[in-house]
Amino acid sequence: MSTTLEETPLEKKAPLLGLSKPWRMALYAFAGLVVLSLIRVITGANDLTSAGTVNAAVMLAVPIGLAGLGGLWSERAGVVNIGLEGMMILGSFGAGWIGWQHGAWAGVLMAIAFGVIGGLVHAVATVTFGVDHVVSGVAINILGLGATQYLAGELLADSPGGGETQSPPNSGLPKPSIPGLSGLLEPLESKHWFLLSDIAGILRGLFTNVSLLTIVAILLVVLTYVLLWQTPFGLRLRSVGEDPHAAESLGVKVRLYKYYAVAVSGGLAGLAGGFLAIVASNLYREGQTGGRGYIGLAAMIFGNWRPGGLMMGAGLFGYTDAMQLRNAVAVHALLLVVFALLLGLTVLNLYRRRWISAGVGLVFAVLSLIWYLNTDELPGPITTMTPYVTTLLVLSLAAQSLRMPKASGQVYRPEGK
Amino acid sequence: MNKLNADTARRIGLSVAAPVLAVALSVVITSIVLASAGNDPVETFTQMIEYAQEPRTTTLIINAAVTYYFAALAVAFGFRMNLFNIGVDGQYRLAALLAAAVGGAVELPKVLHVGLILLVAVIVGGLWAAVAGLLKVYRGISEVITTIMLNSITTALIAYLLTADKLAVQVEGSNNIGTPEIPASGRVGGIDLVPDSKLQVYGLIVLAAIVGFLYWFVIERSRFGFDLRATGRNEEAAVASGVNVKRMVLISMAISGGIAGLVGMPQLLGASYTYSLDFPAGIGFTGIAIALLGRNTAIGVAIGALLFGFLDTSSQILDLEGVPKEIVLITQGVIVLSVVIAYELVRRYRIVAQQREVGRQLSSAAGSEDSKPQGAQA
């Protein structure tokens, strides 16, 4: 018999130039690089693609990415995790507290352990007691803060070089480079040639002074993809986030998988905190996380609950944050990048016949160009907005096809309970 | 009817059970934490309670609660239709800054002056929140992301505006910087609400009460509130019933932001008269916890605000007595959790009870064939 599927074909976007997805992404990336390079050459803001920027971007992106990854694990199993921030705080404290006494790796493990504890509290509340996920998350944020401050008072107050609000420094972790690469690329980068120097800069930034924990973080993203999308374990975990009753009817132990997921989520958030206290700086400090848990959550939504997208979200955030911290001139040049981006999107929207989006995009494009042309540098405070404004801009102009796991945020009650 | 009385008694019993259970649970957990670090829990609680009873402290608690109340209502308003306004923090700070700037720049008759400041605050808060609403409605971006981003953008914006060549004045000899002081006509005097206290309760407590009442009235009694709650509970059904969800999102976000705009007002008009670097921050986040604690109802939120006010204020005495005052944060977190756990347990019990009732009615109906049991409680 005929199926309805053939009669009502899927809504598919016209694929650009008939390319498959990976190639399309590569094409977009390359086009982006060309534009960036062009703007760098025009404005002379060499920091746009310098090794230093890329390196700093990675450092700033990792904790956000890890927190986001934590959010992803949890939400894929249907549990919203607003408590990432609290779990990160716990992690940073765990790392700082143990790190200075027993070494950085011990600190990392403690960060994960503390995060897992936070995750388990969340799991008990949301899975066992069926508490609203947001409420539990908010409570965990308060608890994470309170517990660390309390513990710091008890455990760090009399430590050498530490105090109630900070731990003594730890030894940190090695930051290896690919030998010889930097020397090879640096001359090329410093020529500031179109495209070639940019590629050299980016490669040099990516492969020199990379903390071991950064490598771990990237492996975790890959591992997450493999685990969640290529194994039975992952299928079960995701099914729990999509339709727990269907999963249950096939014998999947729904609550158990939720527990796994939320515990891993906590561990990853804890690791994100640990990264701050071991790699980004080498001590715990009160207030160190600075809302990165929330940003991680945003990066996860930005990335459409997928590891790859999440990495892009965190990367975008890290890149723009690095830019504003490092170089005011480059931030100013970013206005031109924004202009180019908006213009590109406008063209795309015209191609797709989305007239209103195209119009709005064009207006903002022109505005950013005018802004660029009429200023030499952005006022200091304004530059600190860069990552946030960019995120909003990209989100509001990109096509919206975000889809969260269907049962995310729903309190699951087993059949017959 | 006897059964009715029994029912009412049980209902009241149940609604009291949850909070009592919750408070008990959080006291126990806090005590364990305290005791494990060698602090005497009984003594600690006694100190806090005794301290809270001093007229001066009572006043402080009420004042803290007034501020929290606005914040929590702002968050709760969004929650009632499933909007998570994490941006109350940014909204109130921006609103307070601009309201302070306007208030400090003009001289008007008292009522007009105060009214103007409040109006500016509400409008600024509302518009700033509406940005998130617009992005949600027209670009489909989750308000969770936008409001998080807007909070940070607000901080940068305020830093930009709060300089001597923009909205602020630099007082000689001060390392602070703030907007020009609001003249007397724009201030709201305190009220001697607590006997024997030299301190006064914020005059804007009256406004808080009014807003609380309006909140209840609009949500529970008005058509708009019905639509709002319907949307929050089943958006698709609301759409089918004729609710324009996009409009509702925009309006609710704006109203939530408008209430958020009032958060800074007790402080601004009743105490500091200027928006300066040390203007209180982070109240928006406390508001989230209190809204959830108070289950998004006007009364519940008021109680939650008082509870948080009590904990925050009396933490000071702990410091003086050498007990780590961070314990209060732990108590707050535990309370939020245990309240919802307690409510959840009671809710489960209630549903089971209700289904049992329906089941009983149905089987008795089936037993007597076609007799209809409807309207049993008419």
Place this chain on the structure above:
Amino acid sequence: MKPESESAGVPAVELKGITKRFPGVVANRDVNLRVMPGTVHAVVGENGAGKSTLMKTLYGMHKPDEGTITLNGEQVVLHNPSDAIARGVGMVHQHFMLADNLTVLENIVLGAEPKRWGGFGLNRAAARTRIREIGKQYGLEVDPDVLVENLGVGDRQRVEIIKVLYRGARVLVLDEPTAVLVPQEVDALFEALQVLKAQGLSIIFISHKLDEVRSVADDITVIRRGTTVATADPKTVSSRQLAELMVGSELPSPQTSESTVTDRPVLEMKHVELVKDGRHLLRDVTLTIHAGEVLGLAGVEGNGQAELVESIMGMRTVDGGTITLAAENITTWTTRRRREAGIGYIPEDRHRHGLILDAPLWENRVLGHQTRHPNTSGPLVNRAGARADTERIVGEYDVRTPSIDVLASSLSGGNQQKLIVGREMSGNPKLLIAAHPTRGVDVGAQAAIWDLLRNARAEGLAVLLISADLDELIGLSDSLTVILRGELVAQVDPSTVTPEQLGSAMTGAGEAA
């Protein structure tokens, strides 16, 4: 009717003395069921009779309070679905148990995944091969790599069955599998069942459609109020007799009496177009419904019925054409304004579109009538008015509930539906859109709803009826229109058409011929 059959051999399934109590309800009381291998065994009964509960017991989803389960002669205790699956019992639930955002393959293998990488990885290739094999073997073909959300109901049904077969089930429980299928799909399903039967599988089949039951089943067990009251021989029993066994009352029929159609048009749609991303969801739809007329809209799900309804309701903006209600052009009106102008709407999915499950009944009464007397006065909700009117509906429409303060979620589906019907009939509507008004509703409630529709029609209401139940459609409609790929492709006369003819028109088979 025949006495307890004493056929030879070991039964595939034997349930003895099963009792299952829920708080306040005895869902099953001393139920006995005996299913022989290689047979289709139908279980029938009213809504809430306890059929699903019994099946869930057999599937290990809950444990019976009393009684025993014997599978192939071996008495077993099932702690969870995995136990049942391991013993060859598979169940297709009344409501689809499929995760929309997972692929067909993922839905099928979930919980019984083929492994690779030394047991660590998910072996999709092996799964794909196996699914194709099953497809060929039983005639249940479906693309393993599409997302379930893109499937129509027929395909979903097949996925559910493959899911069970994939686990090597020998006993297949189908809980109301045909409620949402068109006749052709039902035929296809029954063909598949014959293949399964021939291979020695046992099938337990639950349905409210008694004709189907008689045509497909080898044995029938009737459950009434939680207990088995009779078994019947499908070859000898009539539908009417079966129904009487189920409810102990006369079988209602959807036959309309004489026509009440007037020449006063209520709803007119002219050349209505609905386009999304360059694709026509509705194309040149033109129709008229008169006062006192029931217009039946037949079509396979997903051919534009929902879009048509949503266009009339104003939940979608049309891209062309006009919609007129009682001579007023309402094309650009909001949903609320249209409702105020007199459109009632019984949505197809009551839980999603019709009710707020965690609100009390009286608030659900207000829903959709937020701006109208007696629910509201001015900008305020009139609680007293709304409550009084809810009492009226509960009384007039026989909604069985202890109080109007209970949550809508505590009512059974049939009673929820009656509440919705009552609500939508309130406030003198001119037009009623009724989408699947009796879906999943038992014969008793069904009859009541049919009566209500007939009465409304007699009072001059125009009704747009959409139903997958072709008997209902043919029986109630004054005129019938077939929708296919967003176009109205045929007009048929309900007094002469048969369900089979209608079915072919719906699938375009008639068109091609």
Place this chain on the structure above:
Amino acid sequence: ACGGGSDSDTVDSGDSPTSDIKVGLAYDVGGRGDQSFNDSAAAGLDKAKDEFGVEIKELEASNGETDAAREERLRLLADGGFNPVIGVGFAYATSMGKVAEEFPDTQFAIIDDETLAETPNVTSLVFAEEQGSYLVGAIAAEASKTGNVGYVGGVNTPLLQKFEAGFKQGAEAVNKDIEVQVKYLSQPPDFSGFAAPDKGETTAQGMIDAGADVIYAAAGGSGGGVFKAIKAAGADHWAIGVDSDQYLTAEADVKDIILTSMLKRVDTAVYDFVKSSVDGEVLTGVQRFDLSDEGVAYSLSNEAAIEPFTAKADELKEQIIGGEIKVSDKP
């Protein structure tokens, strides 16, 4: 102010350290153990306690708190018989104004604010940060080979802007073509800029990449990150510390790149104030600590490194003390 650094001995040191004076001190956010501003105050208090045997009570502030909370903190101290009561940080200005009125017999002191100069029982302990910063600015310009120096501020407040202003003027006094890169790590009320070594490092790295070879880290706990970046940049790159002598307090592996530190002797101010109270001649009014009394200064502990620049710095110092150079406190 009464002269002398923290190492000047006092007459009381020989006596048995008991005193019936109770000193109350209310910290700024961060509290004791912040390795920065608050710790400096704590050091002065500890010293006074050791030497005079005064009883002390320290209370902590919370993030984002209201004036009412600060008020209550001061009140609790005054009410508890603590006299004098010290408020660390300008945030106490408003609250101290009110509480001082309620307790006219208690002597209060506030650090970093002089708006209460007219209140008789409040002593203002303020510093000429711009003067000290001027000197390290000059040193930075002298030490820079690239003609490009950096200023990393923790949080963008008027107080930190004084550091920036002094640094710039000092640098320009030595080399009028010098390029001074300026960056604040956070904006109030986000005070994380004092606690974000990672951001300090990123920012410093950016400044170095843009040509800076000497960076002044006026960023509290974030300074550690700046030192790391300078260390990583290799020879001929210098960092300048702030508040305390960071050559002595920083982590061992970075200390050698700390050229000098701009000392802001909060400890001295607290100590002197408590001492005056013990002595029965409590300091009142505005107590300004500047170059002339070494309330602000630049440190000499990295002897070999600073040696080439002391001559010029000392010359400028004399000119400032002598009034020939006026250092503005606005950037």
